[in-house]
Amino acid sequence: MEATVKDQVVSAEKPQLEAPPGWQPVIMGILCNWCSYAGSDLTGTSRTQYPPNIRIIRVPCSSRVDPWFIIKSLQTTADGVLVSGCHPGDCHYITGNYYARRRFLVTKKLLNFVGLHEDRVQFSWVSAAEGAKFAQVVAKVTGAIRKLGPLHLYKKENRSQ
Amino acid sequence: MDYTNQIREIAARLLSENRIDVFIGYRKTGFDENHLPAFITHPNATGDLVFTEKSGFNLTNYLKFEHTRNKRVGLVVKGCDSRALNLMLTENQVKRDHVYIVGIACEGVVNEQGEKAQNCLECVMPDPVVHDEILGALSGKRDYQANSDVKELWQKDLAERSRFFEEVFESCIRCNACRHSCPLCYCAKCCIDQETSTLYHGANTTSSAFHALMTWSLHLAGRCVDCRNCEKACPSHLPLHLLHKQNEQVIHEHFQGHLAGMVAQDRGAFYKYNLNDPDDFIL
Amino acid sequence: MILSSNTNSNEMNLTTYITDPAGLEQFYSAVIGAYETYGPVETFGKFEFRKITSLAGCNPDPPILSSMSVKALFFPRSAKVLRYRTTSSGTELSDTAEDPLAGKRVILGVRHCDARALEVLDRVYKWDYIDTDYLNRRANTVLISTRCDQAAAHCFCTSLDYDVEHLDALDVAIVRGTDGKIYLQARTEKGEQFLKQHPPGPADAAGTSAEQLRKQYVTFENSFRLKMNYKEINGQMQNKFESPAFEEASSTCISCNTCAFVCPTCHCFKISDERIRDEGVRYKSYDSCNNIYFTLMAGGHNPRPVKYRRWRQRAMHKFVYYKERFDLNLCVGCGKCTVSCPVNISIFEVANRVAASMQ
Numbered sequence: 001m002e003a004t005v006k007d008q009v010v011s012a013e014k015p016q017l018e019a020p021p022g023w024q025p026v027i028m029g030i031l032c033n034w035c036s037y038a039g040s041d042l043t044g045t046s047r048t049q050y051p052p053n054i055r056i057i058r059v060p061c062s063s064r065v066d067p068w069f070i071i072k073s074l075q076t077t078a079d080g081v082l083v084s085g086c087h088p089g090d091c092h093y094i095t096g097n098y099y100a101r102r103r104f105l106v107t108k109k110l111l112n113f114v115g116l117h118e119d120r121v122q123f124s125w126v127s128a129a130e131g132a133k134f135a136q137v138v139a140k141v142t143g144a145i146r147k148l149g150p151l152h153l154y155k156k157e158n159r160s161q
Numbered sequence: 162m163d164y165t166n167q168i169r170e171i172a173a174r175l176l177s178e179n180r181i182d183v184f185i186g187y188r189k190t191g192f193d194e195n196h197l198p199a200f201i202t203h204p205n206a207t208g209d210l211v212f213t214e215k216s217g218f219n220l221t222n223y224l225k226f227e228h229t230r231n232k233r234v235g236l237v238v239k240g241c242d243s244r245a246l247n248l249m250l251t252e253n254q255v256k257r258d259h260v261y262i263v264g265i266a267c268e269g270v271v272n273e274q275g276e277k278a279q280n281c282l283e284c285v286m287p288d289p290v291v292h293d294e295i296l297g298a299l300s301g302k303r304d305y306q307a308n309s310d311v312k313e314l315w316q317k318d319l320a321e322r323s324r325f326f327e328e329v330f331e332s333c334i335r336c337n338a339c340r341h342s343c344p345l346c347y348c349a350k351c352c353i354d355q356e357t358s359t360l361y362h363g364a365n366t367t368s369s370a371f372h373a374l375m376t377w378s379l380h381l382a383g384r385c386v387d388c389r390n391c392e393k394a395c396p397s398h399l400p401l402h403l404l405h406k407q408n409e410q411v412i413h414e415h416f417q418g419h420l421a422g423m424v425a426q427d428r429g430a431f432y433k434y435n436l437n438d439p440d441d442f443i444l
Numbered sequence: 445m446i447l448s449s450n451t452n453s454n455e456m457n458l459t460t461y462i463t464d465p466a467g468l469e470q471f472y473s474a475v476i477g478a479y480e481t482y483g484p485v486e487t488f489g490k491f492e493f494r495k496i497t498s499l500a501g502c503n504p505d506p507p508i509l510s511s512m513s514v515k516a517l518f519f520p521r522s523a524k525v526l527r528y529r530t531t532s533s534g535t536e537l538s539d540t541a542e543d544p545l546a547g548k549r550v551i552l553g554v555r556h557c558d559a560r561a562l563e564v565l566d567r568v569y570k571w572d573y574i575d576t577d578y579l580n581r582r583a584n585t586v587l588i589s590t591r592c593d594q595a596a597a598h599c600f601c602t603s604l605d606y607d608v609e610h611l612d613a614l615d616v617a618i619v620r621g622t623d624g625k626i627y628l629q630a631r632t633e634k635g636e637q638f639l640k641q642h643p644p645g646p647a648d649a650a651g652t653s654a655e656q657l658r659k660q661y662v663t664f665e666n667s668f669r670l671k672m673n674y675k676e677i678n679g680q681m682q683n684k685f686e687s688p689a690f691e692e693a694s695s696t697c698i699s700c701n702t703c704a705f706v707c708p709t710c711h712c713f714k715i716s717d718e719r720i721r722d723e724g725v726r727y728k729s730y731d732s733c734n735n736i737y738f739t740l741m742a743g744g745h746n747p748r749p750v751k752y753r754r755w756r757q758r759a760m761h762k763f764v765y766y767k768e769r770f771d772l773n774l775c776v777g778c779g780k781c782t783v784s785c786p787v788n789i790s791i792f793e794v795a796n797r798v799a800a801s802m803q
Contacts, residue, residue, distance in 0.1 A: 098434035115323020364727035394786030
């Protein structure tokens with residue numbers, strides 16, 4: 001039986017130099033159904049390329065996003081998280097994204113406070129018509145995470161080494 | 162600050178007039194330590210009650226349903242305690258006519274070493290914001306002060322902060338005393354205690370502590386009143402106030418100076434919005 | 445059947461060595477240099493047992509009331525039991541890596557109540573299931589500690605069912621004499637062999653140490669504020685299952701897990717699986733009988749949803765049931781539960797109130 005008693009602290013965020021060869025960032029994408037998800041759909045139908053590192057989960061509204069989802073993603077397999085919703089004023093549920101952006105700000109700052117680089121968690125407003133923008137956003141976020149390297153800090157330990 | 166006699170008199174009166182079923186206040190320990198919560202059900206037993214600067218515990222924690230199911234409660238609250246009570250009333254956890262609130266205009270409580278507690282030095286509202294009667298003279302709202310420990314941590318770079326918090330999360334023993342002593346954590350079953358293997362984090366690892374403490378502080382953001390019940394309860398002495406004060410500062414700075422529970426019927430910061438909330442960080 | 449856990453060290457012909465403060469320092473350095481050593485290290489204003497490479501930052505004497513008992517080095521807060529992976533052809537199980545706690549090691553600064561607690565726990569780990577991991581760790585560990593000079597506010601070890609002066613379960617006990625000398629007494633066979641290999645000074649051939657050790661113990665015994673008549677309490681509690689004192693005494697309990705986690709003799713655990721997609725780890729980690737979900741079963745039935753009943757079970761287990769089964773009191777009177785409890789509920793107080801209640 002292996003006890004998880006640690007007497008040495010694992011070092012902080014490691015730079016890209018230590019990424020294993022062939023490593024690809026895993027980005028968790030949480031998109032609101034009515035704007036961002038539709039927008040990403042448009043990107044696809046327009047045949048615009050964007051990095052395939054993003055794994056998309058559809059929620060009814062950006063306001064559905066509990067900070068818990070972001071924390072869980074970072075703790076398990078994600079190297080970064082992108083949450084995207086409708087532009088303020090255009091929310092399908094009228095006010096959802098107004099509440100959401102409050103949560104986003106506090107979450108982002110707190111994660112940075114405990115030692116995660118601020119580029120690990122990003123947010124965007126992408127409307128259903130902004131297929132091109134979605135591709136740009138994903139490329140930007142993927143590039144930033146690629147530079148930061150794989151996330152080791154606070155990761156769950158249950159992967160076999 | 163000593164309201165021992167007044168508290169005893171009020172409790173005896175309320176119990177003998179059958180206006181409450183239980184009076185929740187403070188009692189001395191056998192040693193010269195800070196006071197402990199006490200449940201008094203008989204008017205003759207009120208001699209055990211005390212109230213001084215050693216009466217730090219936030220008693221509104223006992224208004225959570227499992228402690229005072231369907232009982233009429235008499236309660237002692239200080240400034241921060243009463244703000245928590247405001248939120249519990251707004252969030253329908255407590256019926257207003259089931260509680261008789263004895264508010265203390267607080268002059269600050271002391272920590273285990275006998276020094277004035279840090280949250281009292283930075284106190285924003287020493288007066289009870291909801292009450293049925295008040296003891297002491299009101300002193301009014303004070304200016305908000307940023308927490309000095311949070312400021313100090315922000316001076317450090319990312320690597321140092323992550324090492325510091327890694328140490329914090331490693332020392333957590335997942336006892337959940339913080340959750341159980343927080344008045345605003347009243348969920349019958351905590352979201353992170355679900356038993357499916359992808360969600361459950363019963364194992365005590367640095368990662369599970371990160372997950373638990375971060376989720377907890379973000380669910381509390383905009384609702385935390387800085388009573389420090391959590392920090393006092395923690396057997397590992399973790400500096401939990403760092404997480405809550407960090408959130409409180411962001412909320413106070415960016416969301417119209419919002420502070421939890423200051424006004425009756427007020428909701429937490431995440432239940433409101435303003436059209437001018439910042440979103441320049443959003444792509 | 446009375447099972448004696450340890451004979452009186454006087455009868456076992458064990459050696460006491462004499463040295464001075466400088467000699468003790470050297471002894472510690474030699475031990476740290478030769479073995480994997482653990483000691484109480486300060487973290488966030490309280491003490492936890494961690495691996496040490498020198499005495500810097502570690503304070504082994506006099507033994508400090510560490511928040512976490514030394515039990516975490518024998519029964520870890522979290523241990524991996526196995527790894528699994530599901531594939532198209534089935535589930536593969538694999539053992540986890542080498543146990544990092546299994547090597548030969550020395551622990552300094554262990555309060556004797558904690559050491560005694562390990563001895564009490566040994567009984568249950570050799571009972572219906574022989575827990576080889578725990579027993580290996582016990583066999584490979586030498587406990588060296590200064591004996592307490594003074595009781596802390598919530599200590600009551602001298603009131604219970606063991607001879608604190610002689611049966612503390614330390615392998616090597618260190619006593620600071622009033623004569624300025626330092627006495628290191630082997631209290632077990634393991635301690636005797638250890639000191640033979642690493643003599644800290646000359647052996648006490650003349651027998652002068654006995655008087656110093658007795659003096660130290662008497663001073664220590666007189667420093668206690670909490671005392672109880674154990675036989676009386678244990679006897680009374682056996683008949684007071686329905687006592688209303690349980691409910692009164694536990695009314696302020698908030699059902700967190702703190703008391704059981706810091707208690708040096710609590711040994712309940714839970715098994716949980718943590719999975720990412722198709723691979724995962726099974727963990728064994730601490731559990732507490734005060735937790736609302738402790739008795740929750742698959743299907744949803746929970747036999748102990750009521751708080752005072754959980755508290756009653758805990759108090760009875762500590763003072764009655766374990767004694768009935770193993771002839772050892774489970775509570776060792778260290779007071780850690782009271783100190784760490786968010787509302788300072790004192791098990792000493794609860795036991796007294798129940799024993800004194802009318803029914």
